[in-house]
Amino acid sequence: MSKKSDVGDTLYVPVSGEIMMPRDKVVARGGQFILTEAYCPLGHSLISDVEIGGHKGIRFIYTDRDGERETDVVISPVIHKCDKKVLKGQAFKKGETVTVLCPDCKTELPILSTCECGAPVYLFFIDKQLHHNYGHSFCSRIGCVKSSRLRFSQEVLRGILNEHGF
Numbered sequence: 001m002s003k004k005s006d007v008g009d010t011l012y013v014p015v016s017g018e019i020m021m022p023r024d025k026v027v028a029r030g031g032q033f034i035l036t037e038a039y040c041p042l043g044h045s046l047i048s049d050v051e052i053g054g055h056k057g058i059r060f061i062y063t064d065r066d067g068e069r070e071t072d073v074v075i076s077p078v079i080h081k082c083d084k085k086v087l088k089g090q091a092f093k094k095g096e097t098v099t100v101l102c103p104d105c106k107t108e109l110p111i112l113s114t115c116e117c118g119a120p121v122y123l124f125f126i127d128k129q130l131h132h133n134y135g136h137s138f139c140s141r142i143g144c145v146k147s148s149r150l151r152f153s154q155e156v157l158r159g160i161l162n163e164h165g166f
């Protein structure tokens with residue numbers, strides 16, 4: 001077991017280029033970055049006991065806009081991966097846009113931005129302080145080639161800043 005730093009949350013590890021994440025929240029293994037915590041806007045843990053590729057996945061409810069269909073899904077906690085498992089309900093088809101809810105409180109996750117494909121990009125958090133900089137995001141269009149993979153919110157925000165020249 002590795003010794004935990006006394007400084008805890010105030011230390012940051014560079015995980016991908018210039019992106020910094022609080023130590024303890026992200027595990028680096030074999031060139032991959034794996035999330036160990038994930039929260040909805042009300043602070044419920046989204047980490048599931050269901051494993052994907054040997055790692056505990058992140059659980060969400062996907063619904064359609066009318067709330068008529070509801071699917072229980074677990075996605076890979078590995079950054080830049082988009083593997084997922086459907087636990088309950090019928091899988092949405094490629095190209096469909098879903099509304100993403102917390103499986104606990106059914107609160108819709110916050111929307112960070114709009115993807116190039118036109119669908120909302122959802123955000124979730126890796127600390128209970130719900131800091132946007134330490135969030136993760138993914139496009140809500142199933143199979144979106146632009147950004148259905150899990151990404152750091154810092155990457156997305158930087159992309160927006162670059163694009164608009166702020």
Ligand SMILES: [Zn+2]
Nearest residue numbers: 040044102105
């Ligand atoms: Zn919740």
Ligand SMILES: [Zn+2]
Nearest residue numbers: 115117139144
């Ligand atoms: Zn998209």
